[in-house]
Amino acid sequence: MIDGMEKIVREQSFFAGLGQATIDLVAGCTRNTHFAAGTMLFREGDPADEFFLVRHGRVALEMSAPGRGAITFETVSAGGIVGLSWLIPPYRWSFDARAVDEVRAIGIDARCLRRKCEADHDFGYTMMMRFVPVLVDRLQASRLQVLDVYGTPR
């Protein structure tokens, strides 16, 4: 099974360029997952124990507000990472993640990956160099969303 996951992980553009030893370390923390349309990958406040690399389908990241229902602030498509709160304490999700349609994803055991990052700082640095750009891109996209650039100028 791990051999199979190693192949799947190696095929993902997110992990492109990583050496075989690094791929093996990552693959050891992964499993194949599937979510039917409408099901939740995780909910706000839950422990951030497993995050996902989407292989197929689309995941909506949502926040709920009283009287407004669920508001989707981002969708993640194939090749994208769902969930970054596993990177920093207290390791709890800060939003809901829902499968918009049928979703196939690689589930990555966050505790397993954190443990390996802690044990091997070179590996940990390599992982951070993969995930920090995702954080920066999200931050930049959020800034543009906050600006509401398509609204009527006032």
Place this chain on the structure above:
Amino acid sequence: MYMERLAEPVPGAAIDPMQPRFERVSRVQREGADIWTIEIDMADGFDFLPGQFNMLYAPGVGEAAISISGDPAAPGRLVHTIRSVGMVSAALCRLEAGDLVGIRGPYGHGWPVDQAAGKDVVVIAGGLGLAPLRPAIYRLLAERARFGRVVLLCGMRSPEDILFQHELERWRTHLDIELEVTVDHAGADWRGNVGVVTTLVPRAAFKPDRTIALLCGPEIMMRFAAVELANAGVPDSAVYVSLERNMKCAIGLCGHCQFSGVFVCKDGPVFSYDRVRALLALREI
């Protein structure tokens, strides 16, 4: 109808570059909360290039520069899509079928559609920015075989604000173009993309060294879209943006739209990004 009491211009009469010809509005369509499309049947035709604009005159109120949003292959039907943001545009948006409107134009340099022949074309539209791009999209689709991959990426505020929705749905049925729409935020019933339009660029398929990109939307959106295109390997010289400034005379005389060393009305409104990138970063000129 109040306009006819204020002035009695002669329909169709074009006099000199500073005087509008007057035509009657044929059709009006509401596109969104504050956006209207007005159509004018032009009996003797109205040739224009995709990306050009007209000065539209609401009699008794004033003139505003409005991009042409119709099909260049249908010169008998002049189309403008207008957001009501100021006194003039609000008056233009209040026009009804049969009302008179003054027209000067077409003006400016348009999109380099012919230059894109043989290359991939990436069109990135933000909000109302889709309107000035629509004539170029019509041509890309009408002359599809002349181009490589055609990618159309549209960003809108919300699902309710999607401009030209029926047309986007029709274009999406073309199997030889890639079309993605994203909205900045949505309710849980929206099944499409959510996120800023720049996030679509890395997922799009095109050959960066053989691509022409056409961008129109809020300037900040165009700046960040240009950054994403540069990250993908598209040179700034192959990225074209349409700028909006305070156009008054539209023929490079008055200087109202002067943007450092260029006049947006005469030298633009479409510029290659390498020509204006540094200017867009300035806080004041």
